[in-house]
């Protein structure tokens with residue numbers, strides 16, 4: 001962090017210190033509610049409530065968190081209701097599209113900016129904030145109303161999740177019929193309208209965004225009386241979760257049972273270049289195998305501490321070699337480049353049989 005911190009960037013947990021700011025970004029978490037599909041908005045609400053007493057006249061509050069459509073208007077109404085008459089505060093929504101693992105790059109060079117605003121002044125302030133990005137990279141700027149900005153984010157994530165589940169559904173059919181899903185993806189991906197990106201069959205998506213975002217979107221559609229419009233997202237979710245069960249079943253079949261069998265797992269993070277294990281397919285599969293009696297040894301270049309916090313009973317290896325030693329089966333579940341570059345013939349000597 002050091003090189004990004006100078007006297008223009010400071011951190012505080014004291015809301016009184018924000019009183020001078022012209023623009024306030026809200027980037028707090030919106031996780032899935034425990035025991036429900038909907039988003040938990042308590043952190044967003046708490047952040048707004050905490051800043052309300054300190055907002056100065058002319059301040060702009062900008063939401064970045066991914067929220068159910070309608071949240072921004074509700075917050076704008078609350079801000080108007082609570083701030084004194086002589087304090088005029090606007091609210092805008094500016095969804096975030098960065099990819100974990102490329103957060104700094106994507107923040108400095110976003111592929112688009114979406115500015116959900118209610119007036120020209122808010123748009124001008126946001127254009128000033130993003131001036132370097134807009135002029136330097138010719139980043140496209142989409143100016144929208146509040147609900148459109150909120151929806152852009154969940155629509156984009158729903159589309160990406162659907163694309164991944166689509167190819168994973170194809171892989172289910174390929175496995176039955178002897179077809180090759182990678183060749184199939186290559187062949188359909190040549191069509192520009194389809195594209196090859198996000199068409200890799202595998203253990204499916206996870207992390208702190210896609211799963212909870214499609215569930216929260218479905219839940220919101222239900223509240224809006226439009227559940228059937230997004231009914232397909234339940235199937236996208238189901239296909240995705242089936243991948244994890246499928247891997248566990250494949251291992252059970254290969255090893256003729258799981259109790260006492262030695263399984264090596266490469267990867268714990270939900271994606272490479274991150275230590276994030278939230279809803280990680282790799283960790284879910286490791287956990288399920290462990291709970292079914294297998295001896296699971298897991299290694300990840302970055303995510304071991306966060307994985308150990310969530311699943312302390314798994315055996316965490318110090319290296320790839322350690323994880324593989326005497327394994328009866330090896331599962332490569334997170335696409336770290338250091339795993340992709342491994343030479344299976346060299347590693348063959350370490351495992352129980354190759």
Ligand SMILES: NC(=O)c1ccc[n+]([C@@H]2O[C@H](COP(=O)([O-])OP(=O)(O)OC[C@H]3O[C@@H](n4cnc5c(N)ncnc54)[C@H](O)[C@@H]3O)[C@@H](O)[C@H]2O)c1
Pocket residue numbers: 027028029030043044046047050064065066067096097098099100208209
């Ligand atoms: N992680 C991503 O790649 C990504 C990408 C795009 C959008 N988003 C969205 O951005 C939001 C944040 O995601 P995240 O992954 O950074 O979540 P996170 O849980 O990792 O981080 C949220 C942070 O907010 C802080 N916080 C919670 N309540 C607060 C309060 N009242 N006041 C001040 N700080 C508070 C927490 O301490 C935590 O540090 C979510 O809505 C998510 O959907 C995330």
